Amino acid sequence: MAGIEDRAQAASEPPGKGRVDRADRDVLVLGIAMAAIIMFVGTGGHILPQAIRSLQGIGLPPDRLLSSALLLNIALIIFGLRRYRDLSAEVRERRHAEETARELAETDPLTSCLNRRSIAPSTDMLMKACAQRGEKVAFIMIDIDNFKRINDANGHSTGDAVLKACARRISELLPDRALLARLGGDEFACVVPFHPGLSERIDELAGLITSAVARPVRLGEMSIEVTVSVGLARSDLAADLSRTVDAQELLHMADIAMYQAKKAGKNRWFWFESPMESELRFRSDLERALRGGILAGEFVPFYEQQIDLATGRIIGFEMLARWNSPRFGMVGPDVFIPVAEEIGVIADLSERLIRQALLDAREWAPSLTLSVNISPLQLRDPWFAQKLLKLLVEANFPPSRLEIEITESCLHENVGLVRSLITSLKNQGVAISLDDFGSGYSSLAQLRSLPFDRLKIDRSFVTAMPGNRDNATIVQAITSLGEGLGLPITAEGVENAEVVAELQKLGQFMAQGYLYGRPEPAEQTRERLAKLGMLADGVNFAIRPDQALSGAA
Numbered sequence: 001m002a003g004i005e006d007r008a009q010a011a012s013e014p015p016g017k018g019r020v021d022r023a024d025r026d027v028l029v030l031g032i033a034m035a036a037i038i039m040f041v042g043t044g045g046h047i048l049p050q051a052i053r054s055l056q057g058i059g060l061p062p063d064r065l066l067s068s069a070l071l072l073n074i075a076l077i078i079f080g081l082r083r084y085r086d087l088s089a090e091v092r093e094r095r096h097a098e099e100t101a102r103e104l105a106e107t108d109p110l111t112s113c114l115n116r117r118s119i120a121p122s123t124d125m126l127m128k129a130c131a132q133r134g135e136k137v138a139f140i141m142i143d144i145d146n147f148k149r150i151n152d153a154n155g156h157s158t159g160d161a162v163l164k165a166c167a168r169r170i171s172e173l174l175p176d177r178a179l180l181a182r183l184g185g186d187e188f189a190c191v192v193p194f195h196p197g198l199s200e201r202i203d204e205l206a207g208l209i210t211s212a213v214a215r216p217v218r219l220g221e222m223s224i225e226v227t228v229s230v231g232l233a234r235s236d237l238a239a240d241l242s243r244t245v246d247a248q249e250l251l252h253m254a255d256i257a258m259y260q261a262k263k264a265g266k267n268r269w270f271w272f273e274s275p276m277e278s279e280l281r282f283r284s285d286l287e288r289a290l291r292g293g294i295l296a297g298e299f300v301p302f303y304e305q306q307i308d309l310a311t312g313r314i315i316g317f318e319m320l321a322r323w324n325s326p327r328f329g330m331v332g333p334d335v336f337i338p339v340a341e342e343i344g345v346i347a348d349l350s351e352r353l354i355r356q357a358l359l360d361a362r363e364w365a366p367s368l369t370l371s372v373n374i375s376p377l378q379l380r381d382p383w384f385a386q387k388l389l390k391l392l393v394e395a396n397f398p399p400s401r402l403e404i405e406i407t408e409s410c411l412h413e414n415v416g417l418v419r420s421l422i423t424s425l426k427n428q429g430v431a432i433s434l435d436d437f438g439s440g441y442s443s444l445a446q447l448r449s450l451p452f453d454r455l456k457i458d459r460s461f462v463t464a465m466p467g468n469r470d471n472a473t474i475v476q477a478i479t480s481l482g483e484g485l486g487l488p489i490t491a492e493g494v495e496n497a498e499v500v501a502e503l504q505k506l507g508q509f510m511a512q513g514y515l516y517g518r519p520e521p522a523e524q525t526r527e528r529l530a531k532l533g534m535l536a537d538g539v540n541f542a543i544r545p546d547q548a549l550s551g552a553a
Contacts, residue, residue: 106118108181108182110160110163110164110182111163111164111167111182112167113167113171113180113181113182113188114179114180114181114182115181115182115183115184116181116182116183116184118181119179119181119183119189119191119251120247120248120251122179122181122191123137123139123179123191123247123251124246124247126177126179126191126193127235127247129177130193130235133193134195134196135193135194135195135196136193136194136195136196136199136234136235136236137191137192137193137194137234137235137250138190138191138192138193138194138199138202138205138232138233138234138235139189139190139191139232139233139234139235139247139250139251139253139254140189140190140191140192140202140205140206140209140230140231140232140254141187141188141189141230141231141232141251141254141255141257141258142166142170142187142188142189142190142209142213142228142229142230142258143186143187143188143228143229143230143258143262144162144163144166144186144187144213144226144227144228145226145227145228145229145262145266145267146227146266147159147162147185147186148186150162150224150226154222154224158219158222158224161217161219162217162224162226163182163186165217165226166188166213166217166226166228167180167182167188169209169212169213169215170188170190170209170212170213172212173205173208173209173212174190174192174205175192175193177193178190178191178192178193179191179192189251189254190209191247192205196236199234202232202234206230206232206269207269209228209230209269210227210228210230210267210268210269213226213227213228214226214227214228214267227266227267228267229258229259229261229262229266229267229268229269230258230261230268230269230270231253231254231255231256231257231258231259231260231261231269231270231271231272232254232257232269232270232271232272233250233251233253233254233257233271233272234250234271235250253272253277254272256272256276256277256280257269257270257271257272257273257276258270259276259280260276260279283339285327286328286335286336286339287339287343289325289327289328290323290336290339290340290343290345291343291345293323293325294345294348294349294352297352298323298324298325298326299321299322299323299324299349299352299353300321300322300323300324300353300356300521300522301319301320301321301322301353301356301357301360301521301522302319302320302321302322302519302520302521303317303318303319303320303357303360303519303520303521303522303525304317304318304320304512304517304518304519304520305317305512305516305517306318306369306371306490306510306511306512307510307511307512307516308510309491309500309503309504309508309509309510309511310508314368314529314532314534315367315368315369315510316368316369316370316371316403317361317364317368317369317370317371317525318371318372318373318405318512319353319354319357319370319371319372319373320333320373320519321333321336321337321349321350321353322519322521323335323336337375341375341377346375346377346378347375347377347378347381350372350374350375350378351387351391353372354372354388354391355391355394355395356522357370357372358370358391358392358394358395358397358402359395360522360525360526361397361401362395362396362397362536363526363529363535363536364526364529364534364535364536365529365534365535365536366398366401366536367534368401368529368534369401369402369403369431370397370401370402370403371402371403371404371405371433372402372403372404372405373405373406373407373435374404374405374406374410376406376407376410379406379410379417379418379421380417382417382420382421384421385421385424385425385428388404388425388430389425389428392428398429399428399429399430400429400430400431402430402431403430403431403432403433403453403454404425404430404431404432404433405433405434405435405456406418406422406432406433406434406435407434407435407436408434408435408436408437415450418450419449419450422450422451422452423451426451426453431453431454432451432452432453432454433452433453433454433455433456433490434452434454434455434456435456436456436458436492437455437456437457437458437478448485452487453487453488454487454488454489454490454510455478455481455482455487455488455489455490456489456490456491456492457475457478457489457490457491457492458492458493459492459493459513460493461474461475461478461493462475462491462492462493462494462499462503462513463493463494463495463499463513465498465499465502465503466496466498466499466502472502475491475502475503475506476506479506479507479509483507488508488510489507489508489509489510490509490510490511490512491503491509491510491511491512491513492512492513493513494511494512494513494514494515494516495513495514495515496515497515499513499515500515
């Protein structure tokens, strides 16, 4: 309580009014103790002999005032020594607390590596020391592949254990004086000194890190498969770039190389090369333009005809996304869809396109269907079915005219959730087709258990049928499988009459491909249907919201 009262009193005193803080008081106490020691020496030398002689019955007792002063000096000395002991303990605790705070500020608490804040200054110091020794410095960026999936599937405690195991494996391979930092999430950075004539050692180290981390992480009875993508840069790149390169920029270069390793298939390592930076800059520009393009309505639906092979009549269209960018021109989905998925905007982009496609398809004859592709990422959303049905209600579009296409890869991520979404949509009258069949790993059990309405054969098999016995055999096998399961078949990639002839030998198909025309924007599609007399012609075939939710057409 006394300490609290002292601090309160000190805080209440205005500056410059003789305010004495705790440190000043400690100095004052120690000063008084030192003065007491000096006085003790002075008075004690006079009083103590008199006191001893008095106790022996010789001479007069010592002066009472001087005796009291001596006792006061002794008390002050004892108090000062106790305060000195307390101050020493307090200084030790303070130094320990400062050291702990410094470690917490500079290291990652989970892995005990350096953190993002401390790696740059530590690297600058290491580079200066290496320059004095005639050494160079290699920068290694390491990113755990698919770490989010590990976290989501097994929990954050498992993810933390994987991070610690990876940090330990990397640390065991690093030479002396090397630095290891966790930059956040699943990304690590290493800074390794090396002699210019032994640069191949860095290649060996990158290979060792890639191999060591790729060993399964065993947690009890569970085994987690882990791989990493690694990017490398070196401090003597400055000569190639004709400019000074600091530690922060070299780390950035290693990060660019690591991104290239991921793009090339993961579980590998790349050295930084100057063209990579240009590619990354293009990617960054593409991301910014993509985000802005979604808001500006630059993404438009195109439509590809779907033909009944037996009659040659149009029975529907598949909606394909196109990006009409003011900067990049007309961009195909093979370019922007993967980027949209990676930056998390695919759901917004897809919903906007589907909304427009439903409005366009309302002008078509009621017999024509609309097919739309769904990203695997959208099927991870448990509310996807509700969102799609809401779009149907908003557009007043019959669910029976809509067909959702999902790829085989969706079936391996969360079959339970996919089954729930498919069932929910089918209960409302929406048809479901399995797209690109034959290119993935669907099992017969999945085809039997999931209520698909159609199989779509991957175009890579169909296009190469003429003159390719293997592809023709695969298409025949898929056709027989569809007939056995009672599923109609769509053949994609029909580009010439030879393919049509081959398909007609095998059975009944719905076909689509460039033989029947390339995908067209909404206005050209409408003109084509108008010439064929296949527009709604003002007939009100719309449905009420309550009918849409019940699946009525």
